[in-house]
Amino acid sequence: MSTAGPAPRRRMRADARRNYERLLTEAGAAFAERGTDASLEDVARRAGVANGTLYAHFPTRQALLEALLGDRMRALAGRAHELMDHPSPHEALLLWARAAVAHATAYRGLATSLMRAVEDETSELHAACRSVLDAGEHLLGRAQRAGVTREDATAADLYALVNSVAWAGEQTSAAQAERLLSFAMEGLRPLGTVRPARGR
Amino acid sequence: MSTAGPAPRRRMRADARRNYERLLTEAGAAFAERGTDASLEDVARRAGVANGTLYAHFPTRQALLEALLGDRMRALAGRAHELMDHPSPHEALLLWARAAVAHATAYRGLATSLMRAVEDETSELHAACRSVLDAGEHLLGRAQRAGVTREDATAADLYALVNSVAWAGEQTSAAQAERLLSFAMEGLRPLGTVRPARGR
DNA sequence: TGTTAAATCGAGACAGTCTCAATATCTTTT
DNA sequence: AAAAGATATTGAGACTGTCTCGATTTAACA
Numbered sequence: 001m002s003t004a005g006p007a008p009r010r011r012m013r014a015d016a017r018r019n020y021e022r023l024l025t026e027a028g029a030a031f032a033e034r035g036t037d038a039s040l041e042d043v044a045r046r047a048g049v050a051n052g053t054l055y056a057h058f059p060t061r062q063a064l065l066e067a068l069l070g071d072r073m074r075a076l077a078g079r080a081h082e083l084m085d086h087p088s089p090h091e092a093l094l095l096w097a098r099a100a101v102a103h104a105t106a107y108r109g110l111a112t113s114l115m116r117a118v119e120d121e122t123s124e125l126h127a128a129c130r131s132v133l134d135a136g137e138h139l140l141g142r143a144q145r146a147g148v149t150r151e152d153a154t155a156a157d158l159y160a161l162v163n164s165v166a167w168a169g170e171q172t173s174a175a176q177a178e179r180l181l182s183f184a185m186e187g188l189r190p191l192g193t194v195r196p197a198r199g200r
Numbered sequence: 201m202s203t204a205g206p207a208p209r210r211r212m213r214a215d216a217r218r219n220y221e222r223l224l225t226e227a228g229a230a231f232a233e234r235g236t237d238a239s240l241e242d243v244a245r246r247a248g249v250a251n252g253t254l255y256a257h258f259p260t261r262q263a264l265l266e267a268l269l270g271d272r273m274r275a276l277a278g279r280a281h282e283l284m285d286h287p288s289p290h291e292a293l294l295l296w297a298r299a300a301v302a303h304a305t306a307y308r309g310l311a312t313s314l315m316r317a318v319e320d321e322t323s324e325l326h327a328a329c330r331s332v333l334d335a336g337e338h339l340l341g342r343a344q345r346a347g348v349t350r351e352d353a354t355a356a357d358l359y360a361l362v363n364s365v366a367w368a369g370e371q372t373s374a375a376q377a378e379r380l381l382s383f384a385m386e387g388l389r390p391l392g393t394v395r396p397a398r399g400r
Numbered sequence: 401t402g403t404t405a406a407a408t409c410g411a412g413a414c415a416g417t418c419t420c421a422a423t424a425t426c427t428t429t430t
Numbered sequence: 431a432a433a434a435g436a437t438a439t440t441g442a443g444a445c446t447g448t449c450t451c452g453a454t455t456t457a458a459c460a
Contacts (some may be wrong), residue, residue: 164364171315187387
């Protein structure tokens with residue numbers, strides 16, 4: 001639950017702030033149990049508020065997701081920058097990808113929203129998605145410069161890969177997602193090289 | 201457009217048969233342009249039929265998909281069996297995976313349905329999905345016995361992989377899907393081996 | 401306490417899913 | 431060729447959901 005709030009130009013009225021927080025709480029709960037397609041009518045009901053109020057605060061579903069996840073996504077981007085110091089560029093990339101998958105699995109249906117939002121400039125989630133994609137690009141670039149990752153892989157590929165794996169995890173199990181991720185990340189190693197017998 | 205029809209215990213009435221075919225045609229068109237979430241009300245409208253008629257013929261959306269895709273899916277399974285004779289087990293697996301991705305990309309949203317249906321025994325699509333999964337298992341098994349594919353990969357992994365890639369393709373582009381597929385399939389090679397410099 | 405800007409309310413317009421009793425249509429039989 | 435019987439179609443209706451906007455309420459501040 002973020003404490004940042006909705007970018008208030010001036011301080012919000014007390015009732016507005018209260019409703020904003022309640023809506024966020026209930027939306028988080030609803031998304032957690034029903035996925036990102038949960039009924040917004042229901043969210044408003046659970047927050048004890050008319051649905052018009054929900055739409056006043058969050059004009060779109062993506063706005064709700066941004067409010068719910070924006071901070072965490074920026075933290076994920078930050079984590080990528082920290083990992084730039086990790087001794088093994090390939091390991092760093094794998095660790096970060098794993099974290100990104102975990103993030104994209106927060107709610108059922110989230111991977112789809114994240115994928116849509118990165119393309120759609122008008123989405124409230126767009127900026128957060130971009131920051132994640134850009135962060136991935138740094139890690140990927142370092143791995144490529146170190147010669148431990150295929151040159152033809154792009155940041156967009158990495159973003160799609162992470163979200164695809166998260167999507168698969170939503171449909172089946174976290175264990176399968178982890179296995180898929182390890183396959184795909186191994187597949188990013190350059191062709192014509194000997195791969196370490198232990199996948200680390 | 202299948203000519204198999206709806207498993208008629210006895211011959212269908214002429215009007216029923218006509219409506220069945222029309223519904224299938226329009227559903228195919230609607231799914232093609234709107235994805236698998238297209239409005240069924242609209243499908244019925246376009247077919248010039250009341251929506252109750254649609255539900256009489258196809259009790260669920262998945263029933264419609266089975267009628268539309270069942271034959272093609274069984275053909276895909278058949279293709280796997282043909283490929284068992286291919287000289288390169290790894291190449292055979294790759295070729296088949298590519299065909300499976302192409303199939304799962306027929307409609308936007310299809311990958312999700314295919315993933316759901318393989319888990320859900322009550323789905324009308326379940327049997328067709330199983331036959332695809334089982335077919336993949338044969339190809340995968342041969343590649344593993346030949347020592348060109350990781351032992352820890354399962355048929356479920358392959359199924360999930362193919363559908364994840366198809367999903368990514370839906371969200372972005374066929375080109376990116378192809379790249380993701382090639383990464384993942386390379387990643388299926390056994391650890392501790394030298395990989396060919398050209399991905400074939 | 402009165403004023404005012406801000407926020408909330410909730411009915412209403414619309415679209416979609418799915419069901420089922422009434423009705424219509426085809427097929428078969430005589 | 432008409433009636434009987436089986437089969438299929440109809441479309442209104444009960445839901446659930448999205449989203450908007452004019453009327454109303456409420457908090458903030460002098």
